[in-house]
Amino acid sequence: MKPSRFIYHAPTQIEEVLDLLWEYGDEAKILAGGQSLMPMLNFRLLAPAHLIDINRVKALNQYSLSDSGLTISALARHRDLELSPEVELAYPILHEGLTNIAHVQIRNRGTICGSLAHADSAAELPSIMMALDGQMNVRSKSSRRIVPAGEFFRFHLTSDLDSTELLESVFIPSMKRNSVGAFDEVTRRKGDFALVGAAVVGTWSERGTIEDCRIVCSGVAPTPLRLLEAEELVSGTDLSEEVLVAVQQLVMESLEPTEDVHTSAQYRKKVTGVVVRRGLARLAEQRSVVNV
Numbered sequence: 001m002k003p004s005r006f007i008y009h010a011p012t013q014i015e016e017v018l019d020l021l022w023e024y025g026d027e028a029k030i031l032a033g034g035q036s037l038m039p040m041l042n043f044r045l046l047a048p049a050h051l052i053d054i055n056r057v058k059a060l061n062q063y064s065l066s067d068s069g070l071t072i073s074a075l076a077r078h079r080d081l082e083l084s085p086e087v088e089l090a091y092p093i094l095h096e097g098l099t100n101i102a103h104v105q106i107r108n109r110g111t112i113c114g115s116l117a118h119a120d121s122a123a124e125l126p127s128i129m130m131a132l133d134g135q136m137n138v139r140s141k142s143s144r145r146i147v148p149a150g151e152f153f154r155f156h157l158t159s160d161l162d163s164t165e166l167l168e169s170v171f172i173p174s175m176k177r178n179s180v181g182a183f184d185e186v187t188r189r190k191g192d193f194a195l196v197g198a199a200v201v202g203t204w205s206e207r208g209t210i211e212d213c214r215i216v217c218s219g220v221a222p223t224p225l226r227l228l229e230a231e232e233l234v235s236g237t238d239l240s241e242e243v244l245v246a247v248q249q250l251v252m253e254s255l256e257p258t259e260d261v262h263t264s265a266q267y268r269k270k271v272t273g274v275v276v277r278r279g280l281a282r283l284a285e286q287r288s289v290v291n292v
């Protein structure tokens, strides 16, 4: 199928994008990498009257790494970040997550901000942004605001953005000294959306215990889901085999995942326990790397 008719706008300045969003709001959609939007238009799941293509806005096509963290603007592509050795070194979990998104051809076009604005609950980046305590820099013609990743995802395919707002960039704070992370997922085929994914981060203390642990799952709820009870169980421990067994058990008993055409709730429950355990086991392996 072909998309419904729309009026195509190709602004070159951020201010023009914001003016267009202000004028057309609910009737408009931003086009970034198009890797989710174009299929939705072609299937006529969406029929916006105006398409605002931001690909010519040079100021949005950048990312920068500093001592305080990583800022990723709206047009930085998955592949740009994936191929950066500096980003891989500073945020190995982000690199790992990016390599799990779809296929190279899609990552060549798809943007980090597009993935986050799209807010697919099975996607990798929303969970990783929550695990890394990222922030969304949201801008409209009349305001700017910062939304913590934990408050950004409202429902499946629904974010906190209103129709006049652009996700201008995202910010990921630097990982603390001795912080480690891992991303693990189960998919039917390589490159598919995750049936279940888990982003896990924590900091090894001088005493050899894991602290400030965050465990965020994809694909189990209408938004990325933080497993607070599991975080509590593992924090302050040395992530021994007994702890890993206990956390797997807790997740399998307490989680109430969604069921859909891809798989049953029962299967997701079981597999979530496994991916969380595997993620935490990877944090345990990295203890020797941070020399604690």
Ligand SMILES: Cc1cc2nc3c(=O)[nH]c(=O)nc-3n(C[C@H](O)[C@H](O)[C@H](O)COP(=O)(O)OP(=O)(O)OC[C@H]3O[C@@H](n4cnc5c(N)ncnc54)[C@H](O)[C@@H]3O)c2cc1C
Pocket: 029, 030, 031, 032, 033, 034, 035, 036, 037, 038, 039, 074, 100, 101, 102, 103, 106, 109, 110, 111, 112, 113, 114, 115, 117, 118, 122, 123, 124, 125, 161, 165, 166, 167, 168, 191, 192, 193, 194
């Ligand atoms: C075959 C296939 C497999 C895929 N597999 C995966 C996968 O395994 N994991 C995964 O995470 N994704 C997967 N995707 C989706 C892909 O990662 C998309 O690139 C991503 O979801 C959206 O990024 P985009 O830049 O292409 O956004 P677009 O498709 O251009 O836009 C997506 C939505 O976000 C809005 N939007 C985009 N940018 C902004 C912005 N800056 N501010 C406000 N709104 C904005 C658009 O209006 C639209 O509603 C897959 C896609 C395909 C086609």
